[in-house]
Amino acid sequence: MAIPPTPIRAIVLGGGISGLLAAWHLRRRGISAEVWEASAAPGGWAQTRSWPGPAGDPGRLERGPQSLRVSTGGALDHLLRELGLDLLPSGPRGPRWLGREGRRQASPATLPGLLRAPGLRLGEKLRMLAEPFVSSTPVPDESIQAFFARRLGEGFAREVLPALVAGVLAAPPERLGLDALSHLRQLEARGGLLLGGLRLGPERTLRPAGGTGALAEILARKLGSVSLERPARTLEPLADGRWRVLGEDCSAEAEVVVVALPSGPAADLLRAAAPEAATMLEAIPRLDLQVWHSRHAMVPGWERGFGLLIHPPEGRGLLGAVSMAADDPRGAPGLLQIRTYLGGAYPVAPGLDGWPGVFRELRRWLPELPEAVQVREEPCPGAFPLLEPGHGARAARLIESLPPGLHWLGADRFGPGIPDLAAGVEAWADAVGRTSASSGSI
Numbered sequence: 400m401a402i403p404p405t406p407i408r409a410i411v412l413g414g415g416i417s418g419l420l421a422a423w424h425l426r427r428r429g430i431s432a433e434v435w436e437a438s439a440a441p442g443g444w445a446q447t448r449s450w451p452g453p454a455g456d457p458g459r460l461e462r463g464p465q466s467l468r469v470s471t472g473g474a475l476d477h478l479l480r481e482l483g484l485d486l487l488p489s490g491p492r493g494p495r496w497l498g499r500e501g502r503r504q505a506s507p508a509t510l511p512g513l514l515r516a517p518g519l520r521l522g523e524k525l526r527m528l529a530e531p532f533v534s535s536t537p538v539p540d541e542s543i544q545a546f547f548a549r550r551l552g553e554g555f556a557r558e559v560l561p562a563l564v565a566g567v568l569a570a571p572p573e574r575l576g577l578d579a580l581s582h583l584r585q586l587e588a589r590g591g592l593l594l595g596g597l598r599l600g601p602e603r604t605l606r607p608a609g610g611t612g613a614l615a616e617i618l619a620r621k622l623g624s625v626s627l628e629r630p631a632r633t634l635e636p637l638a639d640g641r642w643r644v645l646g647e648d649c650s651a652e653a654e655v656v657v658v659a660l661p662s663g664p665a666a667d668l669l670r671a672a673a674p675e676a677a678t679m680l681e682a683i684p685r686l687d688l689q690v691w692h693s694r695h696a697m698v699p700g701w702e703r704g705f706g707l708l709i710h711p712p713e714g715r716g717l718l719g720a721v722s723m724a725a726d727d728p729r730g731a732p733g734l735l736q737i738r739t740y741l742g743g744a745y746p747v748a749p750g751l752d753g754w755p756g757v758f759r760e761l762r763r764w765l766p767e768l769p770e771a772v773q774v775r776e777e778p779c780p781g782a783f784p785l786l787e788p789g790h791g792a793r794a795a796r797l798i799e800s801l802p803p804g805l806h807w808l809g810a811d812r813f814g815p816g817i818p819d820l821a822a823g824v825e826a827w828a829d830a831v832g833r834t835s836a837s838s839g840s841i
C-alpha cells in the first residue's frame with residue numbers, strides 16, 4: 400500500500416498582516432500553517448483598538464491604516480472579496496491641504512491644486528503636464544525623489560513631493576527607493592503615472608466596517624491556528640533538515656519557518672541560524688513615529704474629515720494630521736477625531752514631545768481647532784522600514800543567504816503599504832506552491 404506523503408507543515412512567526420497572509424496563502428496551496436504571535440492580538444500595526452468616548456460611549460482608534468487603497472483586480476481586491484469582509488466606501492472626503500509658507504494651501508494631490516502649488520514656476524508647472532511623454536524605461540536603483548524629478552520635473556520633486564512622501568512613509572524621498580512604493584514601478588511599466596494609472600484601472604479607498612483591524616481579525620478567525628502571546632525566542636536547525644522553534648515555555652518543529660517580523664526581532668531570531676541574513680536585516684533602518692489621537696468639538700466644514708500634510712522643513716517634525724468623517728462609526732458621536740503624527744526620519748523640535756506642544760504646533764496650521772476633549776498617545780516604535788535605493792538587490796541577497804526551509808516576509812521586504820504586502824505575499828506563495836508541487840519540499 401502506498402504511504403501518503405506527509406503534508407508539509409509550516410510555522411509562521413508574526414501575526415501581523417504579512418504573517419496572517421502568509422499562512423492564508425500556504426493553506427490554500429495545501430500546506431498546513433500555524434501562526435505564532437507575540438502580543439495579545441493579531442494584526443500588528445493594522446489593529447483597531449477600543450477608545451471609549453468622553454461619556455464612556457463606544458469609540459475606536461486605528462493603530463495603523465484608517466482605510467485601505469484597493470486597486471480593482473489587484474491582490475488586495477481579490478483577498479477582500481474572498482474573505483467576504485463587509486466594506487464601506489471611505490465616503491465623501493473633506494478638504495485636503497498642504498502646510499506650506501506658514502499656512503495651509505489646497506492639496507497638490509488634485510490637478511487644480513497641483514497647478515496652484517506654491518513655489519512652482521510656470522515652466523515647472525508646464526513640465527508636469529509633459530509627464531505622459533516621458534520615457535517609461537525604468538532606471539535601476541532610483542530614489543523616489545529621482546523618479547519624480549524624471550517624470551514630473553525638478554519643481555514638483557522639490558516643492559510638493561517631500562510633504563506627500565513624509566505623510567505616507569515618514570522619510571525624505573531622496574532616502575527612499577522605489578521598493579518603498581512598488582506600485583510606482585507598475586505604473587511606469589504601463590506607460591507612466593497618468594497613462595499607467597488609467598490602464599491599471601480605478602482605485603478605491605475602502606474601510607472595513609468595524610475598522611481596518613477587521614482584516615486581521617477575520618484572517619485569524621478563518622485560519623483558526625493563530626496562537627497569541629506566543630513569542631518565538633530561538634530557532635534551531637534539526638539533523639533531518641527541519642526546524643525547531645522555541646518559545647517561552649513551548650516548542651514546535653516544522654519543515655518550513657516563515658519569519659514575518661520587523662527587521663529587529665527578525666535579526667535577533669536569525670542570528671544563530673542565519674548570521675549573514677541577520678546582519679543584512681539589522682542594516683534595514685526602522686523609523687519611530689510619535690502618534691497622537693485626539694477628539695475635539697466639531698469644526699464647521701470639517702464634518703467629512705480632512706487631511707493635512709506639512710512641507711517637512713516647516714513642520715519642525717510634525718508630518719501631518721488626518722481626521723475621520725463625523726459619521727464614522729469608529730469615532731465618538733458628534734466629535735472630530737484626529738490622528739497627528741511626528742518624527743520618522745525627521746527630527747522633532749524641542750517642546751513637541753508632549754501634547755501641549757503638539758497642539759500648539761497643530762494650531763499654527765489649523766487655527767480653528769478647539770482644545771481637545773480627549774487625547775491619547777499611541778507610540779509607534781519602529782513603525783516604518785526605511786527602504787533605501789538599491790533595497791531590491793540587498794533583499795535578493797538576503798533571501799539567497801537563508802538556509803533551506805527558512806523564509807522571510809514583511810514590510811521590510813515588500814514595503815509598508817498593505818496593498819504592496821498583499822501583492823508581495825501572494826507572489827511569494829505562488830512561487831512556494833510551484834516548488835512544493837514539483838519537488839515536494841519548499
Ligand SMILES: Cc1cc2nc3c(=O)[nH]c(=O)nc-3n(C[C@H](O)[C@H](O)[C@H](O)COP(=O)(O)OP(=O)(O)OC[C@H]3O[C@@H](n4cnc5c(N)ncnc54)[C@H](O)[C@@H]3O)c2cc1C
Nearest residue numbers: 413415416417437443444463464630631782810815816817
Ligand atoms: C501609524 C501608521 C499608519 C499607517 N498607515 C498606513 C496606511 O494608511 N496604509 C497602508 O497601507 N499602511 C499603513 N501603515 C503600514 C502598515 O500598517 C504596516 O506596514 C503593516 O501593517 C505591517 O505588517 P507586517 O505584518 O509586515 O508587520 P507588523 O504589523 O509589524 O507585524 C509583525 C508582528 O510580529 C509580532 N512579533 C514581533 N516579534 C515576535 C516574535 N519574536 N514572535 C512572534 N511574533 C512577534 C508583532 O507583535 C507583530 O504583531 C501604517 C502604519 C502605521 C504604524
